[in-house]
Amino acid sequence: MDAAALWQRYQDWLFYDAGLGFYLDISRMRFDEAFVEQMQPRFNKAFEDMAALEAGAIANPDENRMVGHYWLRDPDLAPTSIIRQDIIDTLVYIEEFSSKVRTGVIHPPDREKFTDILSIGIGGSALGPQFVAQALGPDFPPLEVHFIDNTDPEGIDRTLSRLAERLSTTLVIVTSKSGGTQETRNGMIETKYRYEAQGLDFSKYAIAVTGASSNLEKMAHSQGWLATFPMHDWVGGRTSELSAVGLLPAALQGIDIRSILGGAKQMDGVTRTPELSQNPAALLALAWYHAGNGKGEKDMVILPYKDSLLLFSRYLQQLVMESLGKEKDLDGNVVYQGIAVYGNKGSTDQHAYVQQLREGVPSFFVTFIEVLEDRQGESVQVEPGITSGDYLFGFLQGTRQALFDNGRESITLTIPQVNAHTVGALIALYERAVGLYASLVNINAYHQPGVEAGKKAAASVLELQLQAVQILQAAEEPLSLQSLAEKMGATHDIETVYKLVRHLHANQRQVVIQGDPGLPSEIRLSAL
Numbered sequence: 174m175d176a177a178a179l180w181q182r183y184q185d186w187l188f189y190d191a192g193l194g195f196y197l198d199i200s201r202m203r204f205d206e207a208f209v210e211q212m213q214p215r216f217n218k219a220f221e222d223m224a225a226l227e228a229g230a231i232a233n234p235d236e237n238r239m240v241g242h243y244w245l246r247d248p249d250l251a252p253t254s255i256i257r258q259d260i261i262d263t264l265v266y267i268e269e270f271s272s273k274v275r276t277g278v279i280h281p282p283d284r285e286k287f288t289d290i291l292s293i294g295i296g297g298s299a300l301g302p303q304f305v306a307q308a309l310g311p312d313f314p315p316l317e318v319h320f321i322d323n324t325d326p327e328g329i330d331r332t333l334s335r336l337a338e339r340l341s342t343t344l345v346i347v348t349s350k351s352g353g354t355q356e357t358r359n360g361m362i363e364t365k366y367r368y369e370a371q372g373l374d375f376s377k378y379a380i381a382v383t384g385a386s387s388n389l390e391k392m393a394h395s396q397g398w399l400a401t402f403p404m405h406d407w408v409g410g411r412t413s414e415l416s417a418v419g420l421l422p423a424a425l426q427g428i429d430i431r432s433i434l435g436g437a438k439q440m441d442g443v444t445r446t447p448e449l450s451q452n453p454a455a456l457l458a459l460a461w462y463h464a465g466n467g468k469g470e471k472d473m474v475i476l477p478y479k480d481s482l483l484l485f486s487r488y489l490q491q492l493v494m495e496s497l498g499k500e501k502d503l504d505g506n507v508v509y510q511g512i513a514v515y516g517n518k519g520s521t522d523q524h525a526y527v528q529q530l531r532e533g534v535p536s537f538f539v540t541f542i543e544v545l546e547d548r549q550g551e552s553v554q555v556e557p558g559i560t561s562g563d564y565l566f567g568f569l570q571g572t573r574q575a576l577f578d579n580g581r582e583s584i585t586l587t588i589p590q591v592n593a594h595t596v597g598a599l600i601a602l603y604e605r606a607v608g609l610y611a612s613l614v615n616i617n618a619y620h621q622p623g624v625e626a627g628k629k630a631a632a633s634v635l636e637l638q639l640q641a642v643q644i645l646q647a648a649e650e651p652l653s654l655q656s657l658a659e660k661m662g663a664t665h666d667i668e669t670v671y672k673l674v675r676h677l678h679a680n681q682r683q684v685v686i687q688g689d690p691g692l693p694s695e696i697r698l699s700a701l
């Protein structure tokens with residue numbers, strides 16, 4: 174395609190919404206009119222599915238749940254007046270509570286104000302708050318936010334050690350929809366232990382964001398925690414950023430949550446349009462379908478040219494991959510769907526993996542995110558007439574061009590600046606694009622049956638561990654690995670037995686290995 178034809182294609186496919194100041198360019202995806210025409214019936218169905226979902230249909234049939242994240246930013250859309258009022262009340266509660274914390278009306282025992290927030294949660298109960306804190310957190314927030322989002326002891330220690338001096342002014346938010354996620358529970362128990370070690374009553378510092386009647390909610394109530402906020406049944410973890418999960422920590426950091434909601438609502442208005450060319454979420458879904466043949470054959474590389482959007486790719490990784498990565502379609506056929514997502518930021522990545530994108534295996538399409546405003550205030554000139562922001566802009570345009578010249582496709586989103594409104598809009602855009610794409614490929618985007626297998630397997634490893642220790646404690650002499658596994662009735666799982674004794678030995682806990690651990694069949698095991 175020559176330059177004039179490309180320019181025409183750019184103009185033909187350019188989407189712009191003046192209210193949002195938002196542009197979407199899919200001209201560098203090499204689909205043709207015939208493809209668009211062929212996709213139209215699927216889109217008609219996707220728009221119908223989406224309308225039904227927003228009206229309160231059971232859009233997550235496996236879990237028999239409504240899918241209502243769109244109602245969070247427009248409560249009038251909620252299917253019942255009870256849900257509507259609940260959304261409104263929760264928002265007011267979040268605002269009142271966070272304002273009282275910021276001003277010291279709610280304060281820690283014997284101290285004037287909370288200074289820090291420790292957010293404990295994982296997956297959808299962490300990624301949104303982390304992304305928004307990075308994108309929108311002020312330079313000097315009224316409360317600085319920290320995260321424990323794993324059960325890694327060293328990671329937990331690092332966060333808690335850094336906070337040790339300020340634990341007595343740190344507000345802990347434990348976020349878990351199910352209220353039973355082990356990583357989050359472990360982080361909470363370890364944190365509580367540190368508070369108690371300092372003679373602090375954890376319940377005076379703790380808040381829960383969780384589902385009704387979850388174990389976490391029951392514990393928060395019975396122990397008299399500072400507050401609990403709801404995580405509604407009809408909001409999935411990966412679409413919960415605009416519920417209390419994301420809004421509470423954002424409000425505590427002084428981020429304008431009404432503006433996030435406003436941006437999302439405005440984007441929802443635009444992406445509700447049942448007209449492919451006028452709907453940027455549908456255009457994204459079209460581009461994804463084209464790139465991967467509707468089978469996820471190409472990976473989605475997210476490249477925001479803005480440091481503050483660094484975590485967007487990690488946020489989208491869960492939103493897209495947990496939603497679309499499914500073994501079966503809605504009719505029960507095995508389809509192995511999904512789109513792999515990764516990314517970091519430009520132009521930093523240009524000095525890392527962009528080499529492969531330009532010249533290596535062409536297994537991806539890029540989504541560039543361009544922010545028009547370089548910074549607030551004046552820029553120095555790094556060369557006559559040129560600023561650092563001009564360089565960032567130049568690198569984005571240059572990389573887009575270089576990729577296209579070598580047959581690599583890309584999408585470009587352009588926003589006027591990174592602010593609460595545009596971040597809300599970006600979240601809403603991708604939520605809708607994922608929902609539409611799921612309809613195109615006929616899968617349930619709102620369940621996650623696959624993650625249960627890993628959780629169950631982990632639980633059986635821990636059972637094996639307890640059993641191994643018990644047998645070693647009862648043994649009169651050191652055992653070989655084989656005989657330990659036999660006594661456990663776990664010869665089929667001897668590799669796991671080997672690994673768990675090695676782990677315990679490395680931590681000087683309960684088990685001693687004698688012999689060369691590199692020769693598993695020769696080691697002798699005894700209780701410590």
Ligand SMILES: O=P(O)(O)OC[C@H]1O[C@](O)(CO)[C@@H](O)[C@@H]1O
Nearest residue numbers: 296297298349350351354410624
């Ligand atoms: O909020 P919860 O229930 O602790 O779950 C955390 C995350 O775990 C998952 O259920 C996957 O295991 C995600 O979908 C969810 O965001």
